Amino acid sequence: MKKVPKVIAVAGKGGVGKTTVGGLLVRYLVEEVNDGPVLAVDVDPNSNFNEVLGVAVKNTIGEARELLKKDVPAGMTKDVWFEYKVHEAIVEQKGFDLLVMGRPEGPGCYCAANAVAKQSIDALKANYAYVVADNEAGMEHMNRLVTQDVDALYVVSDPTQRGLATAARIHQLIGELKLRIGNAYTIVNRIDAKNAPFLEGIAAEKGIALAGTIRNDEALLSNEMEGKTIFDLSRESLALADAYRIFDATVKKNG
Secondary structure, three states: OOOOOEEEEEEOOOOOOHHHHHHHHHHHHHHHHHOOOOEEOOOOOOOHHHHHEEEEEEOOHHHHHHHHHHOOOOOOEEEHHHHHHHHHOOOOOEEEEEEEEOOOOOOOOOOHHHHHHHHHHHHHHHHEEEEEEEEEEEEEEEOOOOOEEEEEEEEEOOHHHHHHHHHHHHHHHHHHHOOOOOEEEEEEEEEEEHHHHHHHHHHHHOOOOEEEEOOOHHHHHHHHOOOHHHHOOOOOOOOHHHHHHHHHHHHHHHO
């Protein structure tokens, strides 16, 4: 019997290391779970998930959507042609594939492009054991109901009161918008161990139960400065160890 795919999303305000946490999650699923292929989806118009994962991208589904406005090849419906272009945009790697939404042409709302992203995920997820979606920063995607029908949502915060306030608001929106999310977890990233008890107290005051914290890690910073991928990060990395500990307790909980 084929296993039902699990969809996991990562959210948070800008600059908190959301995409890096998403990359650590993809590595964890590939190395530690190894339960089938993983589809990494970059839903952020400011795409850099591919850089974290070390993947060169040529085509995006945003570009496919723009092409859809033009004439499609003779003998093909728009739906069939678009599905072909989405599959063409998938970049295959060892243990995982990557699909990038990309930035739509011109200024304005990303609503239509995000709807296309969700449509693409729904069409492809049956081919994978896990889907990891790196969402755009902030809360707009929550208001547009892009982050829904997911088994687990990781809300990433930096070690600040403002970051935790954003995390609390995202949790609040889940209930207000009646999003279909199995479990939502908050992670405080780039934390100094000495500040952990203080921030845990602030989180508790805001009604947030932390899934865990990820320590500030010079090895991770050096890795990023040198243009290396998340797969190049040493197994001795503090951030890697902390992230894996969180995923051990939460990914397995979601099956």
